[in-house]
Amino acid sequence: MRAERILGVDPGLEVTGYGLVACEGRHLRSVASGTVVTDPHRALVERLVELHARFTQVLTACAPDIVVLEELYAHYQHPMTAILMGHARGVLALAVVQQGIPLSCYPPTHVKKAVTGNGHATKQQIQRMVAALLKLPQLPEPNDVSDALALALTHAHTLQQPYVPPPRRTRRALSPALQAALAETRS
């Protein structure tokens, strides 16, 4: 059985973390991880070009079967940082597709729940669980790397238990009859 190579990526204009996990059945192994850092003293557009070029090198070196990103969410604490992250995320996603690699996204709460069992886990809890699941000799640093590895682990987990995105309306809002009908359609 060939190992599935999963590259988790935590995008940022300043620091982008990445982590490559090889998944062979139930056996998981951390293959490579690191960061792409851009110089905050350079112009935004130069940083985007640098990020695109260096991340393309990472993709070539890692040769992943799939790249996993965090889904966007509605409420970011720092809007300007989120917009700059958007620039970085756009350029990284473009690089992935230009290399012909499939891309998948999971919501942050799903990643936290898949890795720690708690959808509201802290960065430290994620870091410790990532280290435990991948049997790492030390905690993965910085957080951008542990978050990237958590994304890769979430996808590995999903290979065993396929992820079904929650319906737009919460299940609680559906009548029992409609829920039953929906369950029949899915089965």
Next chain:
Amino acid sequence: MRAERILGVDPGLEVTGYGLVACEGRHLRSVASGTVVTDPHRALVERLVELHARFTQVLTACAPDIVVLEELYAHYQHPMTAILMGHARGVLALAVVQQGIPLSCYPPTHVKKAVTGNGHATKQQIQRMVAALLKLPQLPEPNDVSDALALALTHAHTLQQPYVPPPRRTRRALSPALQAALAETRS
């Protein structure tokens, strides 16, 4: 005297407006304008790839000497739209630099002031002034196109009167003595 070809671009994931202005001394002429629209039913990453490819075609066809974008600002009314705009803006800026074309940015209030004389002009006022300055037979539509042409006109204006970004602290906050010293340093 060779005309300077200035391409203004108003980035958006759904609609990106562009407008090419040729500037020969004081003579300004609208050469081309249009929009790049991506399908809202497709995945974000597919839209980014489409936007990058189609905007690269626009760059090739327009052959601008410079591309002009709006500077980012701190407070967007719709944070999620701003983050998605960030994805689009990142991909567009990357395309510009990949084509070896210089890129310049101006703050929105500077663009409004340069085109209408009022830093808080409405979209309609901009649209009318753009039509008047470029002697267009009708108002440029949609707003994404008139905003893009306004950016190109702002840069054309700057070729005659170089733009100096305002200092971080407002001049009013400086003492007269410090203002005089600053003026001496600049002269």
